[in-house]
Structures are given as C-alpha cells and as structure tokens.
Amino acid sequence: MTDPYKVLREHFEELITLTDAEFEYISSHFQLKKLRKHSIVIHPGEISRYEYFVVKGLLKTFMADDSGKEHIWQFAMENWWVSDYHSFHTQEPSSFTVQCLEDVELLCMSSADRNKLCAEMHKFEHFSRLKITSGFLSMQKRVMALLQNDAQSRYKQLLEQYPSLFQRVPKALIAAYIGVSRETLSRLQI
Template sequence: MYPALRQQFAEFVQLSEEEFDYVASFFRPKKFKKHSIIIQSGELVNHEYFVIKGLLKTATIDEKGKEHILQFAMENWWVSDYQALMSRERSQFNIECLENVELLYLSLSDKNKLCAEMHKMEHFFRLKATSGLINTQKRVLVLIKNDTQSRYNLLFDQYPLLFQRVPKALVASYLGVSRETLSRFSAK
C-alpha cells in the first residue's frame, strides 16, 4: 500500500511493516481532474497533501489580477497552505491541478496524533518541514541574487522535466518575468 509514501518515509526514518501500516491508515487517497482547485484562497485549510501522481501549482493573484506562482508540486512532493493550516487562518493561495492528480491527504489532527504517538513520525515531519524551509530560503536567494537568465538556467538544471509539463507562461510567472522575456531565454 502506497509504495511512494513508504519510500518518502524511508528517506528519513525506518518504519516496521506494522508501523507503516498504522501510519498509512491515517492517509486518504483522492483523485482530482486537471484544473481542479484543491485549496481555494479564502478557505480554511484542514489537510496537507502528498502527491502520488500529477502536477499542481500554488499561486496567488495580486490586486491587479496578476498571478504569482509560489510553488509547483509534482510526484513525491508535499503541498498545502502551511501558514493557513497551522494558524487556522484562511488560505492566501489557490492550489490548482495542472494535470490529473492522485494525492494522499492527511488532516492536521491526524498528523498531530501520529507525531504524539510516534517519535519517528515527529522526526520525519520535522525534517521535512526543515527541508521545505531550506528550499524556500534558497528560492528567495535565487530571486534576490540572480538575473532572469540565471534563474531560468537554475530551474531548468534542477527540474528539466518540469519544462515538458508546464506551459511557458506558468514558468514565466514562477520566475517573475513576462512570457516574452522567458521566450528569449528558452530560445537560446
């Protein structure tokens, strides 16, 4: 059951078969069609999601109607509006399926229960959260320190398959540039 989830846990903690079965029993599968919204701005957030199959984007729309993409999430990634989830505030983001998606979702109360009962799970989620924070800091530094060409090259080097799955307009939004600017770099 859920081999991708098992592999995800194995990167940080060793779970026995019984422990994994117990942990997996808290996760629920759900499928969404392309263009479905799994979290909508203004809604309360009750779950975090592990991506089994497909691709999602986390984005916000500014007062001028321009979309700003914070994150793409593909297979074996976790996604949610974590600020809204943890603070019980309303979401600031839309999380939309860019492809047909298969997810496993976990409620905050079940996650807290798992972490209270099993040190291994508390350890896993702490390390995943720390890893996410590190990646966010790296992304901010790339945006601050690098020009557009360098940001494009870094993204392409790190996630070459993303460019086959995401329209150029979305890549441009993620990089904070116009589609026309992106086209100049991708043509080189």
C-alpha cells in the same frame, strides 16, 4: 497500476525506517483523493485542513494579485507535498489557490493527524522536521535569487528542482514562477 500507499511508504523510507505495523498505522491517517485536471484543491479564503502528498500528477499553488496576475509559489509533482502551509499550520484562511494542472492522485492527511502522529511517534516527527528543513533551505535559495534580481539563476534552480516540469506546463506558468515576463523567459532559455 501503482499502489499509492507503496509510493508513500517508499517516500517515508527515504528518511526513516518503518516496520509494517508502523507504516500501517501512519497510512491509516491518509485518504486517497483522485481529481481531474483544472480542479481546485484549496480555494483562497477557506482553511487548508489537509496536506497532500502527490502520488501522480502536477499541481500549482498560486496567489492572484489585484490585477488578476498569477504569482506561482510552488509546483508540486510526484513525491512532493502541497498545501497552503500558512493556513495548514495556523488554521487561518488560505491566501493561496492550489489547482491541478493534470489529473492527480493525492494522499491527504489532516493538520490534526499530522500533529497527532508527530506527538505519538518520534520518528514521524523526525521525518517531518527533515522535510520542512529542506523546504526552508530551498525557500532561502529562492529568496536570495529574487533579492539579487537574478532571473537566470531562478530559471536554473527551477530546472534543477523540477527537471521534467518544462515538458509538462506551458511557458507562461514557468514565467509566473520565476517572476519574469514571457519575453524575458524566452531570452533566459537561449
């Protein structure tokens, strides 16, 4: 069995170097959470107090519109972070639902602890800045592909970003992420 804290350390050490003592201190701010497929991690309307590092499993972050249609903002799998970020950073109620698409193992850290660690450890703030910067850049790509109404390139981006996703989720969810109908998705896959 994989040690979740070992996975977390390797993830940090892709960007920063940590001594054992530093990692021990950082990891003391995380809690392990195991949830079953279909469980809801964040409900819309509640404040998202935690950010979740995915050790194992797959989740989706979505918003349902008035007609009940799901719009998927993000998938999160191993080595990704997931939360309702607007709520996490502002402590306003969440507008998203975060739900498990498989059984998951998460390491969660509170917003207060994220800020505390950033203030205490320059290298943790550095890690956080690099992570949010890459989130910003991938979001920018997505905005441009949506503006250009280019479903084919959104499909391609998704494939690049999550190569194993297509084996793990139903086609309907892929379509909801790209923002096209199931029928259009089938045409893109040709």
